[in-house]
Amino acid sequence: MAKPRKANQARRHLxxxxxALAKRLLDGATITDAARDAGYSGKNLAQSxxxxxxxxxxxxxxxxxxxxxxxxxxxxxxxxxxxxATTTKVFQHKGEVSETRKVxxxxxxxxxxxxxxxxxxxxxxxxxxxxxxxxxxVVVIDVPRPKRSALENRAPSLPVPTYR
Numbered sequence: 001m002a003k004p005r006k007a008n009q010a011r012r013h014l015x016x017x018x019x020a021l022a023k024r025l026l027d028g029a030t031i032t033d034a035a036r037d038a039g040y041s042g043k044n045l046a047q048s049x050x051x052x053x054x055x056x057x058x059x060x061x062x063x064x065x066x067x068x069x070x071x072x073x074x075x076x077x078x079x080x081x082x083x084x085a086t087t088t089k090v091f092q093h094k095g096e097v098s099e100t101r102k103v104x105x106x107x108x109x110x111x112x113x114x115x116x117x118x119x120x121x122x123x124x125x126x127x128x129x130x131x132x133x134x135x136x137x138v139v140v141i142d143v144p145r146p147k148r149s150a151l152e153n154r155a156p157s158l159p160v161p162t163y164r
Contacts, residue, residue, distance in 0.1 A: 014056060014063070021052050060119055074116045082112045 014022070017038045024034035035049030042048055064070070087105040091098050117123055 014059065018052055018056050021049060022056060025053075057121070061121060064119065071120055071122065074120070079113055079116060082109050085109055 017040065020038035021034050021040070024037050025031070029037065031049035031053070032046045035045040035052065038049075038052075040048040040052065064074075085105040085108045086102045087108070089101045089103055091100070
């Protein structure tokens, strides 16, 4: 029988099922498929997978620190070199390569930064929009009022309904 953990004692390592779930997700599987392949059982595989991912996220900062991927190390060793990432563009005419150019790979840079900071939990939490904070646009048109005498002398264009 396993010893119960204290509530404030954090689990430092991932379980084999959590590792398998993460590997399947990295291979492009859905949460449901990854949970099934990792050995989670039950009717609600998507929910089980989501809960396992939540547990992984809680441990992610500690795990990254243990293997030397602190925020400073991520920036200095991995992200700064990506700031000079390049890709080769190939131009062709009538099926033959006419020219190649090296250009900066901004997509790789952006994805690497986004992934690293999401894993670290470095983004600020998104605020929930409340329904009471919606605005109303008011348009004021400055049109002069017609003279009262012109309104009184005019015959009504629509019949006025009478109720009995």
